[in-house]
């Protein structure tokens with residue numbers, strides 16, 4: 064039997080997903096007169112993606128931090144992609160003051 068002492072070498076952080084309750088907006092449910100903390104997600108707005116259960120508080124903050132960091136890098140990547148696309152997009156070669164017709168730039172072609 065393997066002996067273990069001290070904390071785990073790696074935190075086993077759960078994957079998060081938005082709370083399943085339709086009325087739950089970021090962990091808050093609006094009643095007729097007052098707001099309540101959502102019982103399904105313990106007011107966090109997210110649940111364990113695999114079990115659908117609320118994430119324990121000690122794992123919630125690092126799991127959210129990991130999710131935020133992942134989303135930040137995704138946003139950075141998409142911004143770079145947009146920038147590259149704008150540089151190569153033929154529509155960007157036309158001046159900004161071209162007339163817009165039917166939701167698109169009228170390019171006379």
Ligand SMILES: [Zn+2]
Nearest residue numbers: 082087101104
């Ligand atoms: Zn909820």
